[in-house]
Amino acid sequence: MPTEEPNLAVAMRRQAEACAVLGSAQYALLIRGLVADLEAGGPTADLLEGRTDQPLRDAITLRLLAAVHRIVLRGDARGLAERYASVGGDNGPIDVRSFLETVAEHHDEVVEALAQNVQTNEVARCAGLVPAFADVARSTRLPLTMLEVGASGGLISNWDRYHYECHGSAYGDPASAVRLGHNWADPFDLSGVTEVRSRRACDVSPLDVSDPAARQRLLSFVWPDQRERFATLSGALDVALDHAIDVERADAGEWIGAHLPTRGTGTATIVFHSIVWQYLARDTKDRLRSVLEHEGNRATAERPIAWVRLEPAGERADVRVTDWPGGSERIIATCSYHGADVRLPG
Numbered sequence: 001m002p003t004e005e006p007n008l009a010v011a012m013r014r015q016a017e018a019c020a021v022l023g024s025a026q027y028a029l030l031i032r033g034l035v036a037d038l039e040a041g042g043p044t045a046d047l048l049e050g051r052t053d054q055p056l057r058d059a060i061t062l063r064l065l066a067a068v069h070r071i072v073l074r075g076d077a078r079g080l081a082e083r084y085a086s087v088g089g090d091n092g093p094i095d096v097r098s099f100l101e102t103v104a105e106h107h108d109e110v111v112e113a114l115a116q117n118v119q120t121n122e123v124a125r126c127a128g129l130v131p132a133f134a135d136v137a138r139s140t141r142l143p144l145t146m147l148e149v150g151a152s153g154g155l156i157s158n159w160d161r162y163h164y165e166c167h168g169s170a171y172g173d174p175a176s177a178v179r180l181g182h183n184w185a186d187p188f189d190l191s192g193v194t195e196v197r198s199r200r201a202c203d204v205s206p207l208d209v210s211d212p213a214a215r216q217r218l219l220s221f222v223w224p225d226q227r228e229r230f231a232t233l234s235g236a237l238d239v240a241l242d243h244a245i246d247v248e249r250a251d252a253g254e255w256i257g258a259h260l261p262t263r264g265t266g267t268a269t270i271v272f273h274s275i276v277w278q279y280l281a282r283d284t285k286d287r288l289r290s291v292l293e294h295e296g297n298r299a300t301a302e303r304p305i306a307w308v309r310l311e312p313a314g315e316r317a318d319v320r321v322t323d324w325p326g327g328s329e330r331i332i333a334t335c336s337y338h339g340a341d342v343r344l345p346g
């Protein structure tokens, strides 16, 4: 893909701006300090120069920050822990020299982490998806069969095991460790879901969240001063201890091609994904669409299908539903990419 990939310093500055805009003043300040060190030929230059020829696309800055956050989370960076709110720190400015000392102490581990993709599982996106799931349940009056593609650690597939409170309409488990209550700017009807009959999920690169290392990897990509996001993810990881989702390693198109035709009767099958579409190859998108259309044309009121997706539409994401029989499409909601500020469309 032809890109105008910026050099390392520019990529890092852009990441600093993104952190500032998206609510992590602490990381923005730290990255600016690292850029100064890079430009002075300090340890940041030795560590990052030449590591990738696409530092922005690879999010090399976030990989570095997550590598160190992981060390902090497991208690091996005492000097830094005082600043990281994720481990009870005061959220003050992170000293660049202390940060680079930690990098030097754990050099091989950090270098290994720089080669690994950023991997997230944004549980708050459930707040955008649940009004769509409820809408399908109300219109079909059937229990649900869930098929999630691009599920990462499978935490969103546990959506009915969390608790939601939206302008007086509540849904889910009131005792859940995950409580989504501040996400809705507008009222949505969350009623109508009677039962999730079965759920399956796939990802080309699944995370097994029963593995403590994978849990810590997911947590490390959350910016430490985003306490609510951190608490939501921690809660979902706890829920997954009792309700692990076996995320199958598979391409979305092939997997849906294998599972949608064998769906049951007397259940509404929902194929869904959130912030996945942009990562899919053209062949995968074509396959997914053609399986949905083919099976959609065979859908009946006893064997209906809905395709629910929370995907970027400009600066915000749309939550869209196409359902069969019929194949009509509607937008249920819009929200931020992270599932905050869920609004009615239009």
Ligand SMILES: C[S@@+](CC[C@H](N)C(=O)[O-])C[C@H]1O[C@@H](n2cnc3c(N)ncnc32)[C@H](O)[C@@H]1O
Pocket (backbone or CB within 6 Å): 120, 121, 122, 123, 125, 149, 150, 151, 152, 156, 202, 203, 204, 205, 206, 250, 251, 252, 253, 273, 274, 275, 276, 279, 280, 281, 284
């Ligand atoms: C930004 S993450 C979103 C994860 C999750 N849906 C969420 O909202 O938190 C995108 C996910 O899509 C997965 N992915 C990319 N290409 C895929 C494919 N061809 N088939 C299945 N999953 C894919 C990635 O591995 C990654 O876990």
